[in-house]
Amino acid sequence: MSLKEKKDKSEKLSPSSLLNRFTSKKETKEPIKQEFDSEKVDFPFKTDSNNEHSAFEDFFLRVKKACADTNLAENVDLISTPQISDALQKLTGFNGVIPLLKPLNGQKVFGKVFTASTKELDWGTSVKAIDSASKGQVIFIFVEGNDNAVWGELTSKTALMKGISGTIIHGACRDLGALKKMNYPVFSTNIVPNAGKPLLEGQINTEINLDGIIVNPGDYILGDECGVVLIPQDIFEDVINVLWEIKNSEKEIISQISKGRSLLEILGMD
Template identity: 45%
Template sequence: MAKKMGFSPESLLKQFSPKKKVKNADLSLENLGLTTSQISDALKNLTGEYGVVPGVKPIKDNLKISGRVITVKTQQDDWGTSLKAVETSSKGDIIFIACDGDKVGVWGEMFSRYAQEKGVQSTVVYGAVRDVEAVKELDYPVFSRSIVPHAGTPRAEGEINIPIECGTVTVKTGDWIFGDDCGVVVIQAEILDQVIVESLKIKKTEEKILNQIAEGKSLSDLLGIK
């Protein structure tokens, strides 16, 4: 459940009119009152794709992230490239690391602490992470496909800022990521405004239906299912 911030879908929709570009400071899930489920539905309505990175979940409950992506592609036993990505990232970025497997950790406590000190917002690993007990204590959001105890080597042979394929989802530096307990959704930068507007419309519709359920209406009737 998103934290209530006193914003209504109607007031937020006015902020994201076709003539106004979204502002980075307005795009937290808390401020928007949105979930990744609503955002994924909106993306599906607009593009036919859900944008969900398969298998990636937060390492602890109630994590919410929203920000610009910097991409990393490397081998599952090469954590050196992950460190290079932290060095090249900007404040507020979300580092997205894609590995060729999820049996060896490419991210852990030291990288999380260093990234946090540099102002990086979060790390999403399409692979494995470790040191999760310590990372949870840092209050630094990390999402991953799996959790393991062992790490690889500092080869630093991967690539940064290149397009990455994760299942049916393509992730590029400059795209936008939303993440919560349900997982991670990637939005192309060019359509971010449209997706937010569509998501807010979906939220408004869902709230109307929930109110009608509370009034005793049939959900089957409301959804047109016979």
């Protein structure tokens, strides 16, 4: 098999292409709407017959609320990085994933980005970012170097007290034992025991370029157990619109699987 044939085959079997195939088939099926309106459906939200908003508008408003809320307990299943990644891929051709970032304490974070960039020996810029960020924002720190921590227990406690939603460090963090006991989401690319100095030599609230991935202040960021995905602010509503379609498609796929149908048959791959 040639490289081109392999590429064509892989594209046909991508999650987005399979969902597109299923979605195009289901658009003519009226029962999907009826099932969604039922109170028995375990969907991420409940519709209100007296509400003037459409079902999507209700969903979008709840996503926006979750973005500004530091407590995601009620909305933990509302969106996920795999679904957002599929939506971004379908909409833009780019999956939005920021590589190498993983959760340190198993918690989920969602919010608008406040950026900081510094070098690994300077944890002072991280403290400055805490003072400058607003409640509900997610601090994203890009670090030149990966061998010295710019974040840890004290910074996490300070950020938590201020109402910041979480911290994502493209660099090293420490104090993992303490972070696992805190209700404050932290993500990083490395864990070390050592730190540098409070030099305050970095920058805050500026554009960050991660090998072509542009992170701007005000962009939306989502982190969960699978990793971290960035949503550019200028296409946020479009992405959530595609996410809505994906969740509805997945909902019916799961429903048909529970009825004994083959996934190959459902997706038209047989």
